Amino acid sequence: MTTVLIVEDEPTPRKFLTKILSKKGYESIEAENLAIAHKVLDQDAADIVLLDIKLPDGNGFTLLDRIAQERPSLPVIVTTGYGDIDTVVDAMQNGAFDFITKPIDTERLIRSLENAGDQVKLYRELAQLRKERWSDQYWVQSSSKSMDQVNDLISRAAPTPASVLLTGETGTGKSLVAGLLHGQSPRSDKASVTINCAAISDHMLESELFGHEANAFTGAGPKRKLGLMEVADGSSLFLDEISTMKADLQAKLLRALEERVIRRVGGTKEIAVDIRLITATNKDIKKMISDGEFREDLYYRLNVVEIVMPPLRERTEDIPALAGSFIKSLSMDFGSQVTGVRPRAMEALTAHNWPGNIRELKNAIERALLLCDSNQIDIGHLPEEIKKSASSNKSKKSSKSKRKK
Numbered sequence: 001m002t003t004v005l006i007v008e009d010e011p012t013p014r015k016f017l018t019k020i021l022s023k024k025g026y027e028s029i030e031a032e033n034l035a036i037a038h039k040v041l042d043q044d045a046a047d048i049v050l051l052d053i054k055l056p057d058g059n060g061f062t063l064l065d066r067i068a069q070e071r072p073s074l075p076v077i078v079t080t081g082y083g084d085i086d087t088v089v090d091a092m093q094n095g096a097f098d099f100i101t102k103p104i105d106t107e108r109l110i111r112s113l114e115n116a117g118d119q120v121k122l123y124r125e126l127a128q129l130r131k132e133r134w135s136d137q138y139w140v141q142s143s144s145k146s147m148d149q150v151n152d153l154i155s156r157a158a159p160t161p162a163s164v165l166l167t168g169e170t171g172t173g174k175s176l177v178a179g180l181l182h183g184q185s186p187r188s189d190k191a192s193v194t195i196n197c198a199a200i201s202d203h204m205l206e207s208e209l210f211g212h213e214a215n216a217f218t219g220a221g222p223k224r225k226l227g228l229m230e231v232a233d234g235s236s237l238f239l240d241e242i243s244t245m246k247a248d249l250q251a252k253l254l255r256a257l258e259e260r261v262i263r264r265v266g267g268t269k270e271i272a273v274d275i276r277l278i279t280a281t282n283k284d285i286k287k288m289i290s291d292g293e294f295r296e297d298l299y300y301r302l303n304v305v306e307i308v309m310p311p312l313r314e315r316t317e318d319i320p321a322l323a324g325s326f327i328k329s330l331s332m333d334f335g336s337q338v339t340g341v342r343p344r345a346m347e348a349l350t351a352h353n354w355p356g357n358i359r360e361l362k363n364a365i366e367r368a369l370l371l372c373d374s375n376q377i378d379i380g381h382l383p384e385e386i387k388k389s390a391s392s393n394k395s396k397k398s399s400k401s402k403r404k405k
């Protein structure tokens with residue numbers, strides 16, 4: 001059932017609204033002032049909000065602002081006096097879903113509620129789809145011991161705002177886990193923001209992260225630019241390859257994290273931001289600290305939770321499930337007939353030591369699908385280095401067994 005929060009100080013219209021809503025099958029919660037309305041929001045109890053602007057303990061816009069910040073998917077229908085066009089314009093610019101003029105026309109109200117209800121349903125479906133997309137399609141659950149702790153940490157950390165540092169070799173799934181952490185967090189209805197620190201110059205990185213005022217530096221241009229930290233306000237920010245960040249930017253990032261404010265390049269105003277930070281590195285960051293290349297205090301800020309992604313060679317029991325899932329999803333894309341892997345090819349896959357980890361496995365499967373005309377991937381479809389490690393592993397095994405004899 002859809003629950004409507006009615007924020008209205010005058011009892012007569014409030015009771016009238018409750019009566020109409022219950023007739024139309026809505027549940028309603030009445031709030032005669034902002035304080036009560038905020039409490040209802042704290043409990044996340046409403047699906048739609050009907051909001052009067054002039055209230056005894058303040059202006060309804062403060063509630064609208066809070067909803068726009070925290071719950072942008074919650075539709076707010078503003079009720080205003082007839083002809084109060086300025087309020088209507090302001091409300092719509094501040095994220096209201098619709099407005100209704102008083103005295104309230106019942107049919108107009110019901111239509112607006114139905115539209116808002118459609119939006120709620122769409123958002124829910126989208127959230128559901130996102131979850132399914134993350135959990136089922138891309139992330140292959142594993143049965144290996146070494147991934148137990150990873151899975152446990154993901155499900156514990158995801159719902160919290162704690163900073164997470166992902167470490168591990170390239171291709172082990174750090175970026176994918178960063179997406180999972182956001183997708184399973186309460187912030188998932190806002191898009192997350194990702195930036196690869198290694199991909200842009202340090203100077204650009206600073207203005208990408210913090211934004212800049214108009215003409216802040218040569219080449220900045222006459223317009224102010226929002227930084228990604230401002231864009232990520234209320235959501236998650238993923239900084240990939242954080243270890244490549246230079247010292248002065250590290251200091252600036254640390255300050256922003258500690259004080260939860262940023263200042264645009266060339267600007268003086270402090271802007272409050274609420275960001276869930278996820279970072280990743282494939283470098284040995286502790287060694288970088290002892291070499292004086294990474295700030296220890298920043299490391300402790302980033303590393304509230306550390307998730308260490310194990311290399312694929314330490315979780316070879318997951319290879320069949322991963323390969324199977326890649327075959328399924330990729331063969332659909334390629335229109336390929338392949339459904340599985342011959343035992344001796346699977347032996348080669350498990351014997352290889354995978355320096356490129358899961359990314360390398362995925363590429364090997366993709367290549368095999370292009371080469372394979374039957375419905376089973378065979379050893380001949382695999383790259384040279386994988387075939388090689390299979391045969392060298394076999395000879396190791398057989399020389400061992402010979403020695404035993």
Ligand SMILES: Nc1ncnc2c1ncn2[C@@H]1O[C@H](COP(=O)(O)OP(=O)(O)O)[C@@H](O)[C@H]1O
Nearest residue numbers: 138139140169170171172173174175176358359
């Ligand atoms: N558990 C998993 N299930 C399915 N695909 C995975 C899994 N882990 C990693 N991958 C895939 O492997 C590739 C490399 O992962 P990625 O997250 O980019 O690694 P990293 O960021 O550590 O270099 C991507 O294509 C990713 O989708």
Ligand SMILES: [Mg+2]
Nearest residue numbers: 174175176240
């Ligand atoms: Mg990555």
